[in-house]
Amino acid sequence: xxxxxxxxxxxxxxxxxxxxxxxxxxxxxxxxxxxxxxxxxxxxxxxxxxxxxxxxxxxxxxxxxxxxxxxxxxxxxxxxxxxxxxxxxxxxxxxxxxxxxxxxxxxxxxxxxxxxxxxxxxxxxxxxxxxxxxxxxxxxxxxxxxxxxxxxxxxxxxxxxxxxxxxxxxxxxxxxxxxxxxxxxxxxxxxxxxxxxxxxxxxxxxxxxxxxxxxxxxxxxxxxxxxxxxxxxxxxxxxxxxxxxxxxxxxxxxxxxxxxxxxxxxxxxxxxxxxxxxxxxxxxxxxxxxxxxxxxxxxxxxxxxxxxxxxxxxxxxxxxxxxxxxxxxxxxxxxxxxxxxxxxxxxxxxxxxxxxxxxxxxxxxxxxxxxxxxxxxxxxxx
Amino acid sequence: xxxxxxxxxxxxxxxxxxxxxxxxxxxxxxxxxxxxxxxxxxxxxxxxxxxxxxxxxxxxxxxxxxxxxxxxxxxxxxxxxxxxxxxxxxxxxxxxxxxxxxxxxxxxxxxxxxxxxxxxxxxxxxxxxxxxxxxxxxxxxxxxxxxxxxxxxxxxxxxxxxxxxxxxxxxxxxxxxxxxxxxxxxxxxxxxxxxxxxxxxxxxxxxxxxxxxxxxxxxxxxxxxxxxxxxxxxxxxxxxxxxxxxxxxxxxxxxxxxxxxxxxxxxxxxxxxxxxxxxxxxxxxxxxxxxxxxxxxxxxxxxxxxxxxxxxxxxxxxxxxxxxxxxxxxxxxxxxxxxxxxxxxxxxxx
Numbered sequence: 267x268x269x270x271x272x273x274x275x276x277x278x279x280x281x282x283x284x285x286x287x288x289x290x291x292x293x294x295x296x297x298x299x300x301x302x303x304x305x306x307x308x309x310x311x312x313x314x315x316x317x318x319x320x321x322x323x324x325x326x327x328x329x330x331x332x333x334x335x336x337x338x339x340x341x342x343x344x345x346x347x348x349x350x351x352x353x354x355x356x357x358x359x360x361x362x363x364x365x366x367x368x369x370x371x372x373x374x375x376x377x378x379x380x381x382x383x384x385x386x387x388x389x390x391x392x393x394x395x396x397x398x399x400x401x402x403x404x405x406x407x408x409x410x411x412x413x414x415x416x417x418x419x420x421x422x423x424x425x426x427x428x429x430x431x432x433x434x435x436x437x438x439x440x441x442x443x444x445x446x447x448x449x450x451x452x453x454x455x456x457x458x459x460x461x462x463x464x465x466x467x468x469x470x471x472x473x474x475x476x477x478x479x480x481x482x483x484x485x486x487x488x489x490x491x492x493x494x495x496x497x498x499x500x501x502x503x504x505x506x507x508x509x510x511x512x513x514x515x516x517x518x519x520x521x522x523x524x525x526x527x528x529x530x531x532x533x534x535x536x537x538x539x540x541x542x543x544x545x546x547x548x549x550x551x552x553x554x555x556x557x558x559x560x561x562x563x564x565x566x567x568x569x570x571x572x573x574x575x576x577x578x579x580x581x582x583x584x585x586x587x588x589x590x591x592x593x594x595x596x597x598x599x600x601x602x603x604x605x606x607x608x609x610x611x612x613x614x615x616x617x618x619x620x621x622x623x624x625x626x627x628x629x630x631x632x633x634x635x636x637x638x639x640x641x642x643x644x645x646x647x648x
Numbered sequence: 649x650x651x652x653x654x655x656x657x658x659x660x661x662x663x664x665x666x667x668x669x670x671x672x673x674x675x676x677x678x679x680x681x682x683x684x685x686x687x688x689x690x691x692x693x694x695x696x697x698x699x700x701x702x703x704x705x706x707x708x709x710x711x712x713x714x715x716x717x718x719x720x721x722x723x724x725x726x727x728x729x730x731x732x733x734x735x736x737x738x739x740x741x742x743x744x745x746x747x748x749x750x751x752x753x754x755x756x757x758x759x760x761x762x763x764x765x766x767x768x769x770x771x772x773x774x775x776x777x778x779x780x781x782x783x784x785x786x787x788x789x790x791x792x793x794x795x796x797x798x799x800x801x802x803x804x805x806x807x808x809x810x811x812x813x814x815x816x817x818x819x820x821x822x823x824x825x826x827x828x829x830x831x832x833x834x835x836x837x838x839x840x841x842x843x844x845x846x847x848x849x850x851x852x853x854x855x856x857x858x859x860x861x862x863x864x865x866x867x868x869x870x871x872x873x874x875x876x877x878x879x880x881x882x883x884x885x886x887x888x889x890x891x892x893x894x895x896x897x898x899x900x901x902x903x904x905x906x907x908x909x910x911x912x913x914x915x916x917x918x919x920x921x922x923x924x925x926x927x928x929x930x931x932x933x934x935x936x937x938x939x940x941x942x943x944x945x946x947x948x949x950x951x952x953x954x955x956x957x958x959x960x961x962x963x964x965x966x967x968x969x970x971x972x973x974x975x976x977x978x979x980x981x982x983x984x985x986x987x988x989x990x991x992x993x994x995x996x997x998x
Binding site for chain 1: 893901902903904909912913916919920923925926
């Protein structure tokens with residue numbers, strides 16, 4: 267698919283330069299679907315349904331690990347990152363702009379059916395916050411922490427819990443790339459001992475803790491815990507604002523597929539990473555916001571028809587997250603569908619002759635049911 | 649391998665009538681008829697009906713009641729019919745006690761066929777003579793033309809049954825040609841009775857499928873229903889006008905009910921064919937079968953429902969596209985001695 271995409275890209279460039287009379291009518295529809303507004307702060311309702319561009323360097327800096335896999339492939343193919351401005355995201359941004367940072371952090375839960383754009387909404391919000399200068403704590407998919415873990419170490423800090431060095435180190439690396447300058451500014455408030463010889467003094471920048479975690483992989487999970495605790499304690503001071511963005515938050519309260527050495531199942535509390543994350547998601551701190559997404563796709567032991575917070579979070583999770591502001595995400599509205607279709611056409615992603623006709627558009631709408639994921643998958647082979 | 653046996657055609661053909669002494673003598677057949685009538689009266693008495701007005705249908709019903717049978721073949725079940733239907737009709741002995749045949753054409757071999765040809769030709773000459781008479785009197789010849797469209801000639805088998813002797817294809821075609829020549833003459837109406845013996849009515853064209861008119865519900869929106877089936881899935885669809893292209897199956901959206909693209913394409917097909925993708929709403933219920941069968945059943949039901957919204961020409965196009973035909977393919981039965989309907993057991997040499 268990638269080679270096909272690259273060939274498309276060069277052909278498109280060549281086509282555009284050679285045939286000039288066709289460029290003029292192509293320019294006008296382009297204006298309808300795209301906005302030149304790259305700052306999410308300025309997105310309002312008139313931008314709804316339009317796609318805005320994120321410069322590629324920003325993508326690498328802000329989203330080292332957040333974007334869905336198919337979207338990353340699309341970025342590589344089209345050589346640009348275009349995100350659609352949709353109503354749930356606008357709603358969330360409005361709440362964030364109007365939120366009072368002295369109050370305890372408000373929790374927002376983005377929920378919806380499969381493939382309607384929850385992760386993309388989250389990424390939109392993360393982009394906005396990073397532009398605004400917030401410290402972004404982005405966990406790409408909490409489900410990755412509760413399944414498919416090869417190594418489980420017993421935590422040195424607390425005998426009951428289990429560590430996950432690999433996942434923790436991966437996350438620390440990505441966290442470093444996204445929030446470089448914060449790590450230099452924030453200082454530790456306590457002394458932490460990592461073992462017999464290593465320790466971090468009080469007042470050292472957080473970057474050192476992160477380095478420690480990356481260097482000594484065994485204590486990476488503890489490093490994560492330290493980072494989270496420090497950030498939480500210091501956020502209410504007001505020197506920076508904190509956004510906790512968790513994708514797939516229902517993993518924190520479900521079951522895991524991991525087993526201990528004696529084949530007994532592991533419950534999420536026994537994992538250090540999950541334990542610390544739960545503490546973050548509790549709204550006992552102020553100076554920021556918590557935005558989470560429910561995800562059925564990666565969830566374990568949940569039926570595929572479940573998408574409401576009640577079903578996916580379970581009793582425990584619901585009680586823990588309650589109260590929260592639910593934000594439903596639905597399939598594309600006709601206008602959004604048209605702009606997505608127009609974008610694919612304009613990037614010459616839809617090569618089939620019939621796809622260019624009105625009938626083809628109606629067919630695509632019918633077959634995908636206006637579901638973004640289905641549309642993306644359908645348009646792939648065309 | 650074929651072994652060439654040199655025989656004459658006469659010996660090869662087993663003549664129904666002329667094969668030696670009769671299998672059933674006339675006396676035998678008469679006795680059978682008497683026994684049948686007696687048995688009919690007994691049966692009527694047994695069933696409590698009136699013996700005088702006991703028809704063949706009543707006999708069949710009584711026999712089916714008294715001797716119930718689960719056999720599939722209707723002809724294998726017990727039956728009581730008039731001996732003329734049971735014993736095949738055959739010719740009586742064609743020659744007298746002195747060995748002299750009755751009919752003058754006996755030694756041709758096909759006496760009834762040739763006598764029939766002679767008769768028909770006689771009628772033909774008759775008609776021609778009548779025609780010449782009319783021409784001599786300067787009277788108009790044309791009368792109404794016989795309607796050939798609704799009738800057909802007897803088939804070879806029917807003619808054989810009528811004449812009680814075997815014919816060859818060549819003989820049959822010659823006879824039909826002669827009849828056609830006869831009918832082609834303008835004054836053939838005289839011999840209408842004779843000709844009608846050899847022609848049969850073709851049943852009227854298959855009933856045209858009635859397209860139901862549109863019904864209107866409370867808000868004034870037009871809708872129509874259709875039913876469809878495929879394998880063992882049965883579906884009913886209600887198609888509403890002035891819609892947005894939303895489709896609900898058994899209360900759920902098609903994206904959730906049919907996660908596979910292929911099934912959704914099947915549903916799309918009737919609408920796409922008519923170019924009415926975003927114009928109708930549909931609510932359907934389906935049960936039985938599997939994923940693909942349910943999709944096919946809904947497709948048929950929606951196509952049938954769409955007939956009411958569409959012109960006759962488009963209905964014809966749909967029929968030719970195969971949207972309105974029930975798919976007859978069902979799972980084939982497994983045969984004994986084989987692993988499946990077609991697959992045989994693994995062949996082992998020893």
